[in-house]
Amino acid sequence: MSQQQDTVSRVTTGMRVVDSTGAEVGTVDLVQRGDPAAVTVQAPDGVDPGSSLDELIESAAVEEPDVPADLAARLLRSGYLKVAAERARTGAVYVPADRIAAVTDQGVRLDVPAAQLPEEE
Template sequence: MNQQGTQQQATISRVTTGMRVVDSTGAEIGTVDLVQRGDPTAVTVQAPTADPGSSLDELIEATAVEEPDVPADLAARLLHSGYLKVSTELARTGAVYVLADRIATVSDGQVRLDVPAAELPPEE
């Protein structure tokens, strides 16, 4: 992992669920719902291919949404670099994703981003 990737992972490792998230303009976006550290070997996301069984548990498992819930090319980038899922009222779906390299600082229980909220991809 290169130095920038190592720094991103160190930064994202300081983020915890429930932290406030603000964008580059200082506007509050929402709170961290999920923290996922990067996996440099991640290249793709595959949809589940298992045939759901007849039990309720098997049906629920078969319809569960895998994270991140975004188009495959973006999902691969998120998984590779690491990401935050942020609960927000700014997106129709109730959540947006933040690439690890978009985190400017983590301090005082707050995550500050280096982009405005409008540039964050929404959950599908």
């Protein structure tokens, strides 16, 4: 298990999340461990090979993460947290696993400011 996977596996829903400045981001809504083979470049059967990546991902019925296709693919491979965040326009942001600095009894600390986290679409 990679260090990122180990870190993500210690996170539980409801944990408090703070960014690199110490500002409260929100609480963990969803924990998704990474899957290095999550989004492959091969088209699923029955999909036109000329389809765009967005159409391929939609055809795979991936509901989370609700972000642009290239970012979704990266998040699915590396693992991520979905955080309920009042400051976010859509009410949620995504935290890539490699942005988690620490997981403690107090919650999750990130290594980036909240403004750099992708919002749910």
